[in-house]
Amino acid sequence: MGEGRDTFGSEGRLEHGLERHDLPPERTPKLVTERFRLTVNGAETALEADADTPLLYALRNDLGLKGTRFGCGSGQCGACFVLIDGHPAPACDTPLWSAAGKSITTVEGLGTGGGLHPLQNAFLAEQAAQCGYCTSGILIAAAALLAKNARPTEGEVRAALDRNLCRCGSHNRIVRAVLRAASKIAP
Numbered sequence: 792m793g794e795g796r797d798t799f800g801s802e803g804r805l806e807h808g809l810e811r812h813d814l815p816p817e818r819t820p821k822l823v824t825e826r827f828r829l830t831v832n833g834a835e836t837a838l839e840a841d842a843d844t845p846l847l848y849a850l851r852n853d854l855g856l857k858g859t860r861f862g863c864g865s866g867q868c869g870a871c872f873v874l875i876d877g878h879p880a881p882a883c884d885t886p887l888w889s890a891a892g893k894s895i896t897t898v899e900g901l902g903t904g905g906g907l908h909p910l911q912n913a914f915l916a917e918q919a920a921q922c923g924y925c926t927s928g929i930l931i932a933a934a935a936l937l938a939k940n941a942r943p944t945e946g947e948v949r950a951a952l953d954r955n956l957c958r959c960g961s962h963n964r965i966v967r968a969v970l971r972a973a974s975k976i977a978p
């Protein structure tokens with residue numbers, strides 16, 4: 792291998808045997824920190840971070856909103872769903888630059904006035920979680936559904952939750968809970 796090349800081998804080491812952090816400062820890639828403003832659960836928030844930082848990291852690590860989960864990290868499981876301007880989206884796959892200026896709702900922001908959202912009450916009533924790892928993402932997807940369709944059919948609930956995985960197999964209880972919440976919101 793040519794001396795001085797800084798491509799990584801498959802084990803994450805530089806080809807000449809140095810770790811990435813061994814590079815002299817002038818050859819270490821620099822993160823460019825920028826300032827972003829966004830509204831999170833109704834509160835205007837400013838964050839300083841690299842523009843490509845996943846929104847999920849900013850929510851969990853900078854704002855302490857741990858209800859949004861890290862699952863697959865690649866937009867495949869729905870565990871990290873948040874509402875972005877009312878639409879469910881994977882926070883793991885949303886860079887901070889694209890969330891700037893938008894309104895973000897996490898599971899912590901679903902309830903109002905200290906009370907639980909009807910979906911949260913219904914999930915409790917139906918015991919619609921086992922380990923609960925998928926639950927916050929599913930609550931977010933279901934909240935988006937009920938905001939535009941207050942009385943969905945069972946098929947519409949299943950379709951709306953299609954992007955959310957539940958490894959525990961709680962699907963039927965989850966669907967029952969969403970339908971129960973709908974019956975409370977729009978009797």
Ligand code: FES
Nearest residue numbers: 862863864869883
């Ligand atoms: S962790 Fe974001 S979709 Fe799986």
Ligand code: FES
Nearest residue numbers: 921922957958959
């Ligand atoms: S309740 Fe465990 S993954 Fe859904």
